[in-house]
Amino acid sequence: MSRKTTIAPSVLSADFSRLGEEVADVCQAGADWIHLDVMDGHFVPNITFGPPVIKSIRNRTDKIFDCHLMIEPADPFLGAFAEAGCDIITVHSEASTHLDRSLQAIRDLGCKAGVSLNPSTPESVIAYVLDRLDLILLMTVNPGFGGQAFIPSVVEKVRRVKAMIGSRPIHIEIDGGVTPETAPLVARAGADVLVAGSAVFKGGREAYAGNISALRSGADEPGLTEFKPG
């Protein structure tokens, strides 16, 4: 059976002066989720936006808001991101001193809980929190900027994480340098959610539908098993 990979455009590559329209346009073009990259200028060398901006675009779509927190600490702000309308909140393992507590707090807020690993972080850091996870975000670039080159060594980590989670209903999401060429590599290794900024937003709104379908057709090869989240 073939499957449908979830495509999550990262608004990092959108025109921020028209963010609401950009979100509506990519949803209209076939996006499944909206990926929100929150950066603090401390954990990563860039600053983006926070809860007020997310709240201001929440009414543009009812698609899942997938919030990737690249902030340290994250715990004091989890409530504000949930309140702003995020459905999934992902924290970085490298920025979480008490990862188990952070994941529990996200679920207590009524959101799905995710953890993100930088390219150099081994998957062993999540071995004891698997039952608290709805999503594992494996970075295929060093976080902070869009438009970077995909780091191929992470493909092997995707395979290991897929084996590690077994039958648990946990999404494996890939973020960084995802293109129609790299999408099949990570999909074959076990990823079911692909984040893409540059590859979706290039060419302006008329190009979004074609860009999304190019990513999807690369990832949705026949023979890949369908993912059924819990």
Ligand SMILES: O=C(CO)[C@H](O)[C@H](O)COP(=O)(O)O
């Ligand atoms: O988290 C990110 C950077 O930290 C971005 O989501 C990611 O890099 C997507 O951009 P692109 O598809 O252009 O690589």
